[in-house]
Amino acid sequence: MTSAKDAFDKSAADGRAALVGYLPAGFPTVEGSITALRTMVDAGCDVIEIGLPYSDPVMDGPTVQAAAQQALDRGVRTTDVLRVVEAVAATGVPTLVMTYWNPIERYGVERWAADFASAGGAGLITPDITPDHSPDWIAAADAHGLDKVFLLAPSSTDERIAMTTAACRGFVYAAAVMGVTGARSSTSGLAEPLVARARTTTDLPIGVGLGVSNGVQAAEIAAYADGVIVGSAFVRTILDHPGDEEAGLASLRALAEDLAEGVRRG
Amino acid sequence: MSGPSTTFEADDRGYFGGSWGGRFMPEALVAALDELTDAWQGAMADATFVDEFERVLRDYAGTPSRLYHAEKLSAQVGARVLLKREDLNHTGAHKIRNVMGQALLTKRMGKRRVIAETGAGQHGVASATAAAYFDLDCTVYMGAVDTRRQALNVARMQLLGATVVPVDSGSATLKDAINEALREWVATVDHTAYLFGTAAGPHPFPSMVRDFCRGIGDEARQQCLDQYGVLPDAVAACVGGGSNAIGLFTAFLEDEDVEIHGFEPGGDGIETGRHAATIHAGAAGVLHGARTFVLQDEDGQTVESHSISAGLDYPGVGPQHALLAASGRASYTPVTDAEAMEAMALLSRTEGIIPAIESAHAVAGALGVARRLGAEKGPDATVLINLSGRGDKDMGTAIEWFGLGGPGASQEGAE
Numbered sequence: 063m064t065s066a067k068d069a070f071d072k073s074a075a076d077g078r079a080a081l082v083g084y085l086p087a088g089f090p091t092v093e094g095s096i097t098a099l100r101t102m103v104d105a106g107c108d109v110i111e112i113g114l115p116y117s118d119p120v121m122d123g124p125t126v127q128a129a130a131q132q133a134l135d136r137g138v139r140t141t142d143v144l145r146v147v148e149a150v151a152a153t154g155v156p157t158l159v160m161t162y163w164n165p166i167e168r169y170g171v172e173r174w175a176a177d178f179a180s181a182g183g184a185g186l187i188t189p190d191i192t193p194d195h196s197p198d199w200i201a202a203a204d205a206h207g208l209d210k211v212f213l214l215a216p217s218s219t220d221e222r223i224a225m226t227t228a229a230c231r232g233f234v235y236a237a238a239v240m241g242v243t244g245a246r247s248s249t250s251g252l253a254e255p256l257v258a259r260a261r262t263t264t265d266l267p268i269g270v271g272l273g274v275s276n277g278v279q280a281a282e283i284a285a286y287a288d289g290v291i292v293g294s295a296f297v298r299t300i301l302d303h304p305g306d307e308e309a310g311l312a313s314l315r316a317l318a319e320d321l322a323e324g325v326r327r328g
Numbered sequence: 329m330s331g332p333s334t335t336f337e338a339d340d341r342g343y344f345g346g347s348w349g350g351r352f353m354p355e356a357l358v359a360a361l362d363e364l365t366d367a368w369q370g371a372m373a374d375a376t377f378v379d380e381f382e383r384v385l386r387d388y389a390g391t392p393s394r395l396y397h398a399e400k401l402s403a404q405v406g407a408r409v410l411l412k413r414e415d416l417n418h419t420g421a422h423k424i425r426n427v428m429g430q431a432l433l434t435k436r437m438g439k440r441r442v443i444a445e446t447g448a449g450q451h452g453v454a455s456a457t458a459a460a461y462f463d464l465d466c467t468v469y470m471g472a473v474d475t476r477r478q479a480l481n482v483a484r485m486q487l488l489g490a491t492v493v494p495v496d497s498g499s500a501t502l503k504d505a506i507n508e509a510l511r512e513w514v515a516t517v518d519h520t521a522y523l524f525g526t527a528a529g530p531h532p533f534p535s536m537v538r539d540f541c542r543g544i545g546d547e548a549r550q551q552c553l554d555q556y557g558v559l560p561d562a563v564a565a566c567v568g569g570g571s572n573a574i575g576l577f578t579a580f581l582e583d584e585d586v587e588i589h590g591f592e593p594g595g596d597g598i599e600t601g602r603h604a605a606t607i608h609a610g611a612a613g614v615l616h617g618a619r620t621f622v623l624q625d626e627d628g629q630t631v632e633s634h635s636i637s638a639g640l641d642y643p644g645v646g647p648q649h650a651l652l653a654a655s656g657r658a659s660y661t662p663v664t665d666a667e668a669m670e671a672m673a674l675l676s677r678t679e680g681i682i683p684a685i686e687s688a689h690a691v692a693g694a695l696g697v698a699r700r701l702g703a704e705k706g707p708d709a710t711v712l713i714n715l716s717g718r719g720d721k722d723m724g725t726a727i728e729w730f731g732l733g734g735p736g737a738s739q740e741g742a743e
Contacts, residue, residue: 168628
C-alpha cells in the first residue's frame with residue numbers, strides 16, 4: 063500500500079498541488095461508485111477519498127448527505143465500502159476512507175484496520191474524532207501503517223494545530239471554512255492563514271477542502287496549499303444526472319479535468 | 329479513553345466511568361466546547377452566578393416545585409407515592425431549569441444568539457422563553473414530523489419570538505434536529521450558543537445539563553426528609569435523553585438504600601423493534617458526540633426510534649445513564665406506549681393531574697415498583713416519581729388514542 067504522502071510528494075516534484083477527489087461508496091450503486099472513482103483517477107485525481115455512508119453525518123451538507131442516504135437506502139454495507147476501496151486502490155492511487163467514527167467502532171477498530179489494510183487502503187480521514195479522543199484508532203493505524211488524517215479548522219488554537227499535525231500521517235486536512243461540506247461560489251479567506259499556521263508545526267503536506275467546486279478555485283488554493291480536496295462538486299455531477307450513468311460520468315470527468323488543470327495553474 | 333473513575337462525575341475529558349461520554353466532535357467545534365467548559369466551570373464556582381441562577385428559577389420559573397403525596401394513588405398500590413411536581417414549573421416542565429442556566433451562561437459569555445433542537449417542543453418552548461427573558465435571538469430546529477404532531481408548541485415558540493426551522497433530513501425527528509443544529513453551530517459558533525436539550529452530547533453538555541437540572545433531586549430529597557422524615561425507598565423518572573432523570577437521580581446516587589429506576593420508551597413493545605428503549609435494547613456506540621448506548625444496526629448506522637412521546641423519541645441516551653446502567657446503580661426498564669397512556673389516564677382520573685406522556689412512562693413503571701415495595705415493606709414504603717411535565721401539549725395524542733372529544737367519549741374512551 064502507498065501513503066497519500068507519496069502522491070503529494072510526486073505532485074510537488076511536478077511543481078504543482080495534488081488533487082484529492084471524494085465520492086461516497088455505494089453512490090449511485092456499489093458498482094457505479096467504482097466506475098465513477100476510477101473515472102476520477104483517469105481524469106487526474108492524485109488521491110481518492112471514499113466516503114463511508116453514515117446515518118448521522120454532522121459535518122456534511124445536503125449534497126453529500128443526499129448521496130450517502132441514497133447509498134444507505136440501497137443497502138450499502140461497510141463490507142461494500144471495503145470492496146470499493148480494493149477496486150480503486152488497485153489503480154495504484156492512494157485511497158483513503160472518510161468516515162464518521164461509529165461505523166468503525168461497530169466494525170471493530172482493529173478488525174477494520176486489518177481488513178482495510180488488506181484491501182489496499184491508505185488510511186482514514188476522520189471528521190468527528192480528534193487525536194485527543196481517538197487513542198484506539200491511533201494505535202490500530204500505527205500497527206498497520208495506515209495514514210491518519212485529522213482535520214484542522216479556522217477556529218483551531220495554535221496548541222491544537224501542533225497537537226493535531228503531530229498526530230497526522232499522510233497529510234493534514236485543513237477545513238477552509240467554518241461550516242459543513244458543500245460547493246461555494248467563492249473561496250474562503252480563512253484557509254490561507256490556517257495553512258500558514260499549520261506549516262510552522264509540520265513538514266507533512268497540507269490539503270485544503272470544503273467548498274471547492276471549479277478549476278479557478280482550485281488554482282487559487284493550489285497557490286498556497288499542497289493539495290486541493292473536492293467532494294460535493296463531484297457528488298453533484300452524479301446527482302444532477304439521475305438514471306443517466308453516461309451523462310453523469312461525462313460531467314464527472316469534465317469537472318475532474320478542469321480541477322486537474324486548475325491545480326497545475328496554481 | 330482515560331482510566332476508570334471511582335465516582336459518578338466525568339473526568340476532565342468528559343468520560344463517566346472511564347468509557348462513557350467523551351467528545352466525538354469536529355475540530356471546528358472543539359474551541360467552542362472548550363470555551364463553554366471553561367465558562368460553565370467558572371460560573372458554577374462563582375457565587376454571583378449561582379445566586380442569580382437560583383433567583384431566576386425561584387422568581388421566574390417557580391421553583392422549588394412541590395412534592396405532592398398522591399394519596400388516592402398510594403391507596404391503590406399499597407405504598408406512599410410522591411410526585412415531584414415539575415409540571416407546575418413555568419412552561420410546564422423541568423426543561424426550564426436547564427435552559428435558564430444555559431441562557432444565563434450565554435449572557436455571561438457575551439453571546440447574543442442561541443440555537444436549540446427540540447422533539448416534543450418542550451425544550452424549544454423553554455429555549456424560546458429563556459431567549460425572550462434574556463433578550464437573545466433564538467432559532468429552534470425541529471424534525472418536520474414533530475412540527476406536525478406538536479403544532480401547538482410550534483405556535484408557542486413563534487409567539488415567543490423564536491424562528492422554528494423544520495428539518496426534513498433522515499427520519500425528520502429529534503436526532504435529525506440535533507444533526508442540523510450541530511451543523512448550524514459549526515458555521516455560527518463565534519456568536520451563537522447551542523442550548524442543548526438533554527444530558528447527552530459531547531462534553532461538557534452531559535455534566536452541564538445535569539448540574540442545571542440537579543435542583544430537581546436536591547429539592548426532592550430535602551422535601552422528602554422535611555415532610556416525611558425519611559428518604560424514599562425508590563426514585564423514578566422517564567429516560568429519553570435523560571435530563572430530568574439525571575436531575576433527580578444525582579441527589580440519590582450516594583444513598584445506597586434508595587433504588588433508582590429509569591423508565592425507557594418501549595413503544596409498540598421491544599419485540600416489535602418499534603421502540604426507543606436505548607439502554608435496554610441498544611448497544612455501546614457513538615452518537616452526537618458521546619459514547620453511550622445507541623439504537624444501531626450491525627454496521628453502526630443509527631436505527632430509527634419510535635415512541636408515542638416525541639420527547640422520548642431519541643435513539644441515544646445521556647452517557648451518565650450508560651454508566652449507571654453498566655454499573656448496576658440504576659435499573660432501566662421499558663414501558664410501552666399503551667402502558668404509558670394507561671398511566672396518563674389513571675393519574676388524570678385519580679389525582680386530577682394530566683401528566684405529559686413522557687412523565688406517564690415514569691408513573692406506569694413506578695407503580696409496579698410501588699406495589700412491590702408496598703408488599704415488602706408495607707404502606708410507608710415510599711416511591712418518589714418525577715412528574716417532569718404536564719400533558720397539555722399532548723392532548724392531540726390523547727384525543728386520538730382515547731377517542732376523546734365526542735359525546736360520552738370521556739366515559740368510554742380511556743377504559
